[in-house]
Amino acid sequence: MRTTVGADPWLRRFHPSPDAGVRLVCLPHAGGSASFYFPFSRAFPAAVEVLAVQYPGRQERHQEPAVADINLLADRITDALAAEADRPLALFGHSMGAMLAFEIASRLEELGIAVPQLFVSGRRAPSRHRAMESVHTFTDEGLVAELLALDGTDAELLADPEVLQMILPAIRSDYRAVETYRYRPRPKLLCPVVALTGDSDPRVDLDEARAWADHTSGSFDLRVFPGGHFYLSAQQTAVVELVQQRLLPLTWSEIRDG
Template sequence: MNRPADDDDRWIRRFHPRPDAAVRLVCLPHAGGSASYFLPVSRAMPPSVDVLCVQYPGRQDRRAEPLVDNVPDLADQVLAALLPWTDRPLAFFGHSLGATLAFEVARRLERQKGLVAAGLFASGRRAPSTHRVETVHLRDDDGLIADIRELSGTDDRLLGDEEILRMILPATRADYRAAETYAYEPGEALRCPLSALVGDDDPKVTVDEAAAWADHTEGPFDLRVFPGGHFYLADHQAAVIEAVTARLTAR
């Protein structure tokens, strides 16, 4: 295939290229997260799965770029960046905000391009059709940091470093705003297999809210519940990778 344009390279990190893979797994991070969060996933995947990790604007090497603080615009831009990679089937793994974003990108891929995803893995996020009123993005910096600490999604050593905090808080706040202001627009269900993964003690999503993902696909659905909170996958990385690999390599 032709190499994607440089503009698309800003969005996609391909840490371990697998040019002969049958399917590509697109990984979309949580609020405040970056593509490198999925480095262990990329490393662990078999040769049959090529991992593409999405880098949102406003962090790490993209920190000087304008932030995108809403899911529809972010989904449109991620889809555009992924189009050069559609010579192979695309599957999606998204955690928290990334799960909602993965759903919207898969929706656009199917509606606009007629391409059905090879699978959607929605981790640590309630189904789009469920709703909560959340306003963490409106808190001051201390309030935002308190929520990040509660979820244990960022190393406390980083949260104690003022310089790093100044770098990550604007992007994190924009991501929170995107997640918390997302409004689901009803429409046809996806046709791809869909797996929901959730921690049994996640303050951001109940098991019932995760189970509601079943309403968003006409394809096979399964629900995996793990011990733990919002970042349950830190303690169950091997099991999560095994579940994803089994689904993708069974095609």
């Protein structure tokens, strides 16, 4: 896997594209890492440069403490992205990553950095809260059972005690960040929003996905794909096509002229 790490620990360029017209910032799910988006990055043409976010506490950042707060994570990632705003920054987040993408989009717009497109996948709208979510308080066995039920983590890894010892602290921290997050009312986003979800996702129903429309004054679209919470893996080709349709027409002049 070819990776350009660079000076910033938060961002990975698996397929650097200096002449790209737009950057797509991809934010992983709870327990996920930047490498989840390697196939995603490889599938895009050179006109779209994918920046995959690497959270602390995993892979080459495994010795750093994980951050169990969505707003703090969003602050730090926004700081890292400010240096990448020499061209348009679109955002794609899955599950926990969708919450982060929303918070980052809000921060970028507050800084005067236009976000041409926000893609939120596998997550209900920020204003839709479900009571009694407490996976982060489960025993290790209960946490593993939750991961297996969502089918987003390799079962062989979860069966290896040494691997579990390495990955569970970051996973638990991510779940704590997700489950303690509370939406803070603020002005609607200006950017267009596309919500993507699996038709059998136990964590998001269609009404909760449609509610993303309440968080933008721009256009909104809902796309439903076959599959569960990790529909994204099986539906990668269709998702990439959708994202390309939205991003390839973008130019700086279109964004500047609004």
